[in-house]
Amino acid sequence: MTRPESAGLGASRLAFTRAGRLVVDGVDITAPAGSVSALLGPNGAGKSTLLHLIAGLDRADSGAVHLGGRDIGKLRRRDRARRIALAEQEVRDAPNLTVREVVALGRTPHLGIWGLPEARDHAVVDRCLADTELVAFSDRPYDTLSGGERQRVNLARALAQEPELLLLDEPTNHLDVRAQLGTLILLREVAARGGAGGGPAPTVLAALHDLNLAALFADHVVVLADGRVVASGDPAEVLTSELIARVWGVWATVLEHPQTGRPIIAFTGLATPSQ
Numbered sequence: 171m172t173r174p175e176s177a178g179l180g181a182s183r184l185a186f187t188r189a190g191r192l193v194v195d196g197v198d199i200t201a202p203a204g205s206v207s208a209l210l211g212p213n214g215a216g217k218s219t220l221l222h223l224i225a226g227l228d229r230a231d232s233g234a235v236h237l238g239g240r241d242i243g244k245l246r247r248r249d250r251a252r253r254i255a256l257a258e259q260e261v262r263d264a265p266n267l268t269v270r271e272v273v274a275l276g277r278t279p280h281l282g283i284w285g286l287p288e289a290r291d292h293a294v295v296d297r298c299l300a301d302t303e304l305v306a307f308s309d310r311p312y313d314t315l316s317g318g319e320r321q322r323v324n325l326a327r328a329l330a331q332e333p334e335l336l337l338l339d340e341p342t343n344h345l346d347v348r349a350q351l352g353t354l355i356l357l358r359e360v361a362a363r364g365g366a367g368g369g370p371a372p373t374v375l376a377a378l379h380d381l382n383l384a385a386l387f388a389d390h391v392v393v394l395a396d397g398r399v400v401a402s403g404d405p406a407e408v409l410t411s412e413l414i415a416r417v418w419g420v421w422a423t424v425l426e427h428p429q430t431g432r433p434i435i436a437f438t439g440l441a442t443p444s445q
């Protein structure tokens with residue numbers, strides 16, 4: 171069994187059944203605080219389901235998730251909300267809210283009994299709006315934003331939570347190339363320096379479809395297929411042509427970037443017929 175990380179994430183033997191089918195099947199993930207991990211895998215592999223289990227939003231059939239050595243299943247809801255943020259693709263609880271108000275929702279678990287934000291809460295929201303280049307959008311209604319702009323608001327809200335564990339479901343979806351790089355650079359920065367208001371250096375786990383972004387920015391990759399971890403470790407060791415063909419059904423040439431030394435994946439065709 172995976173030993174719970176004393177500072178960081180340790181998920182062990184997680185399993186979850188949906189509509190009679192095992193969609194997460196004995197998953198182990200370990201990630202230290204201050205690290206960035208990418209969760210990879212084809213459509214339907216179980217990435218979103220796994221993020222929900224780790225966030226404590228769905229209860230696993232078996233297995234456990236430890237954060238900072240504590241079993242998250244035993245934390246109170248508010249305590250869990252302080253420690254874990256999940257940035258999903260759509261914010262569903264933001265009718266008629268401005269961008270700033272949506273980002274400020276990230277502070278909710280930290281507010282006192284009167285529910286009133288203090289100077290520090292405002293400062294964290296300001297910093298998160300600035301970090302995600304959203305200052306000019308602060309007063310815009312969230313509902314009027316483009317897909318990529320909303321994606322950045324979702325990230326800013328999760329950052330405003332200053333969590334110990336920052337989970338992201340396809341945070342680069344809808345983003346132009348500059349915004350994609352900006353997002354991954356920001357995630358690396360936050361993992362290294364901690365939250366906007368001096369919060370802890372979080373463990374970052376992001377589901378990504380772009381293997382090149384994962385190869386460039388992740389310390390560690392976890393590859394999921396049919397609900398199981400089929401490979402995990404250093405991107406340069408894991409992301410081989412053979413694994414990419416087996417898991418994604420595409421041919422790829424994997425090169426080494428002359429400056430970064432990281433893998434560059436050039437896709438060349440389909441290895442298996444579409445299903």
Ligand SMILES: Nc1ncnc2c1ncn2[C@@H]1O[C@H](COP(=O)(O)OP(=O)(O)OP(=O)(O)O)[C@@H](O)[C@H]1O
Pocket residue numbers: 188189193211212213214215216217218219220
């Ligand atoms: N509400 C549901 N009822 C039944 N099956 C579901 C439900 N939601 C998801 N599934 C199934 O669970 C499996 C895992 O889905 P999940 O959304 O976790 O995959 P994913 O890796 O995030 O996929 P994608 O890359 O397409 O977002 C899939 O086979 C999916 O069809």
